[in-house]
Amino acid sequence: MSETLTYWIVIIGILFVLLNVAALLIWVERRMLALWQDRLGPNRAGPLGLFIVLADTLKLFFKEDWTPPFADRNVFVMAPAVVVICVLLSFAVIPFAPNIQIVDLNIGLLFFLGMSSLGVYSIVLGGWASNNKYSLLGALRGASQMISYEVFMALSLMGVVMLTGSFSLHAIVEAQKNCWFILLQPVGFVIFFIAGIAETHRLPFDIPEAESELVAGFHSEYSGMKFGMFFIGEYLGITLISAITVALFFGGWLGPAFLPPIVWFIIKTTGFILFFILLRASLPRPRYDQLMEYGWKVLLPLSLLNLLVTGGIILLLNQP
Amino acid sequence: MISLIRSIWLTFLHLFHKKETIQYPEEKVQLKPRYRGRIVLTRDPDGGERCVGCYLCAAACPVDCIALQATENEEGRRYPEFFRINFSRCIFCGFCEEACPTYAIQLIPDFEMAEYVRQNLVYEKEDLLINSQGKYPGYNYYKVAGLDAGVKGKGEGENEEPPIDRHSLLP
Numbered sequence: 001m002s003e004t005l006t007y008w009i010v011i012i013g014i015l016f017v018l019l020n021v022a023a024l025l026i027w028v029e030r031r032m033l034a035l036w037q038d039r040l041g042p043n044r045a046g047p048l049g050l051f052i053v054l055a056d057t058l059k060l061f062f063k064e065d066w067t068p069p070f071a072d073r074n075v076f077v078m079a080p081a082v083v084v085i086c087v088l089l090s091f092a093v094i095p096f097a098p099n100i101q102i103v104d105l106n107i108g109l110l111f112f113l114g115m116s117s118l119g120v121y122s123i124v125l126g127g128w129a130s131n132n133k134y135s136l137l138g139a140l141r142g143a144s145q146m147i148s149y150e151v152f153m154a155l156s157l158m159g160v161v162m163l164t165g166s167f168s169l170h171a172i173v174e175a176q177k178n179c180w181f182i183l184l185q186p187v188g189f190v191i192f193f194i195a196g197i198a199e200t201h202r203l204p205f206d207i208p209e210a211e212s213e214l215v216a217g218f219h220s221e222y223s224g225m226k227f228g229m230f231f232i233g234e235y236l237g238i239t240l241i242s243a244i245t246v247a248l249f250f251g252g253w254l255g256p257a258f259l260p261p262i263v264w265f266i267i268k269t270t271g272f273i274l275f276f277i278l279l280r281a282s283l284p285r286p287r288y289d290q291l292m293e294y295g296w297k298v299l300l301p302l303s304l305l306n307l308l309v310t311g312g313i314i315l316l317l318n319q320p
Numbered sequence: 321m322i323s324l325i326r327s328i329w330l331t332f333l334h335l336f337h338k339k340e341t342i343q344y345p346e347e348k349v350q351l352k353p354r355y356r357g358r359i360v361l362t363r364d365p366d367g368g369e370r371c372v373g374c375y376l377c378a379a380a381c382p383v384d385c386i387a388l389q390a391t392e393n394e395e396g397r398r399y400p401e402f403f404r405i406n407f408s409r410c411i412f413c414g415f416c417e418e419a420c421p422t423y424a425i426q427l428i429p430d431f432e433m434a435e436y437v438r439q440n441l442v443y444e445k446e447d448l449l450i451n452s453q454g455k456y457p458g459y460n461y462y463k464v465a466g467l468d469a470g471v472k473g474k475g476e477g478e479n480e481e482p483p484i485d486r487h488s489l490l491p
Contacts, residue, residue, distance in 0.1 A: 035334070035335050035339075036331050036332070036334045036335060037334065038334055038337050038338070038339055038340045039339060040339050040341040040343070278328060278331060278332055281331050281334075282327050282328045282331035282332075283324060283327065283328065
């Protein structure tokens with residue numbers, strides 16, 4: 001009984017924190033973007049402008065929730081939910097602290113990869129159901145981007161898996177006690193992070209959205225809370241990729257003992273979230289074909305090479 | 321790749337730069353003296369209206385926001401009977417100021433004229449007329465005009481000779 005209760009508390013607590021973090025990121029992103037562009041950003045509503053989160057959420061709730069008459073209604077309504085569900089499910093395997101993890105699957109990493117791949121259905125179905133050429137183009141780009149970046153996202157992580165000998169994220173963090181994997185797998189980290197940006201379709205890889213070319217890409221026809229779902233899904237995606245990067249390469253909750261493990265995890269994750277925003281502030285969007293070329297011709301061979309070298313070194317060191 | 325990292329780093333450094341934002345209601349913008357804001361009608365040094373109702377401002381106005389009707393007082397001095405500027409149309413181009421031959425109409429550095437009711441943006445003559453000479457102190461059109469309109473007699477102006485009786489020049 002008490003074990004069930006603990007599970008419930010952990011699940012509800014994580015859900016609560018995550019949704020609040022996603023909402024708070026609205027403010028964080030606007031403030032940080034502004035600071036990096038020599039502006040101040042929203043600072044009027046409430047202390048430091050924090051109430052803009054409230055205002056924005058209320059605005060989304062009260063906007064007209066319009067479904068275009070030419071859209072495929074059922075799919076149109078379902079699509080925004082998919083991205084949020086997939087991302088939230090992925091958080092189930094993230095080890096926030098030694099005792100705060102919803103489920104420690106022995107295939108945790110594969111579960112994460114699977115869930116983040118399912119997220120692409122949201123884009124494809126949303127763009128397809130909108131029955132709008134811009135949405136369709138966005139969905140098309142989203143699909144091909146996700147598929148091509150999915151490949152070496154997984155491949156770049158295999159080095160970590162080889163070093164740990166397990167797919168369990170808890171075990172992966174534990175294995176970094178002596179040395180964070182960023183030092184052993186720097187190439188893997190860079191490739192994974194680039195793929196992660198593409199996976200969350202954030203700038204500079206936001207070509208499914210590409211507001212300067214495709215109106216708003218796959219969510220051109222969405223309004224109200226359905227758009228809000230895509231919005232929250234994106235911020236949750238950032239948090240997810242940041243958290244998983246921390247868990248895989250930056251020692252998760254590990255850190256000097258003067259702070260509790262969860263605080264270390266949060267600090268590291270926040271750093272990566274801010275880096276995501278910094279990327280948005282600094283880099284231009286590549287052309288669609290450039291993105292594909294970069295993925296297949298540079299990152300895929302590089303991740304394969306990384307895999308080969310890592311495997312070779314492990315074999316060499318483990319020789320009797 | 322190096323250039324990408326460099327641009328990320330340079331963007332990051334902007335965190336510590338001075339911010340461009342002016343926190344407007346608390347912190348005012350420093351406007352230049354020749355800033356083109358609200359339109360006013362100025363007066364000459366004697367306190368009379370400078371405007372002579374020549375309609376040049378209304379003709380120059382690209383958005384037709386100026387309306388006026390000229391009239392004369394009993395001494396023959398022209399002045400506008402009404403002078404109306406619709407600021408919801410005005411684009412603050414300053415063409416009226418350039419067109420004005422008597423320096424009457426001027427644009428001043430003031431832009432805080434927002435209203436809740438659109439009709440309140442239509443300024444009448446009493447709203448436009450100010451008790452000041454504006455940018456050209458000391459200028460009095462009727463002192464230099466060759467016309468007697470109660471300000472000075474004919475030929476008594478600043479750059480004027482007294483009128484000559486042409487009949488006396490006859491051989």
